[in-house]
Amino acid sequence: MTVKVDFKRVNEGYRAKHGEFRILRLPVTQYLMIDGQGDPNIVPAYTQALETIYPVAYKLKFASKNDGRDYVVPPLEGLWWAEDMASFTTRRDKNKWYWTLMLMVPEWHNAQDVENAIQVAQSKRNLPCADQLRLDTLDEGQSVQTLHLGAYDDEGPVLQQMHENFIPGHGLQPTGKHHEIYLGDPRKVASSKLRTILRQPVISL
Structure with a gap:
């Protein structure tokens, strides 16, 4: 019987506690990625990115399951930044935000697997950002993270x-982009009960 891997349970990067900042070192990880800009609540590009990245992620998962390696599709993640980070951390001026939506891809998948998944997904439905979707790696190394509860x-x-x-x-000193991991689905969970890992890559001074 095929064992289904749940990366939220086995990967250290998906563990965090509310009210606690933790320093950890993360391995190089590959993701499906789509870049965008602007307020995610308003710009069509954000919804279009979701409408593209999820179908491809599930086609990858089903292809892997057929090959005998099943897994739970990991949670949605995002990199967020602005030319002035105060626009993100304090003023929350979403129109000035840049972002990269991401879904982690197990290490046994490669670029050809992703291309095959895109083709299969496109045969079933329109993928508005298929030409922008890429498989890329993220090397964050030493990072600080915590669990945020709420909106x-x-x-x-x-x-x-x-x-x-x-x-x-x-x-420590920040390096790289602010990283969020969404453990709750805002379509199904009240905003007060959302669980989000907040991560910042850092270097030692």
Whole structure:
């Protein structure tokens, strides 16, 4: 019988506690990625990215299951940044945000597998961002992360504490992009009960 792997249970990067900042070292990981810009609640590109990345991720999963390696499709993730990071951490000016939507891809998949999954998914439905979807790696290394409980718009104070207190207080400096991992589905869960891992890659001073 094929054992289904749940990466949320076996990967250290998917573990975090509310109210606790934790330093960990992450391995190089590959993802399906789509880039975009602007307020995710408004710009069509964000919805189109979701409408593209999920079908391809599930076609990859089904192809892998047919080959004897089943797994749970990992949670949606995102990289977020702005030319002035205060637009993200404090002012929350979403029109100035840049983002990369991501879904983790197990290491046994390769670029040809992704291309095959895109073709199969496109034969079933329109993928509005198929030409923008890519398989790429992320090497974050040493990072700080915590678990945020509640609405996405309430992340600001937690991010301030991370960037202004914990990171410099431990002799660290931010590097790379702010990373979020969405453990709850906002379509099914009240905003007050959403669970989001907030991560920041860092280097030692």
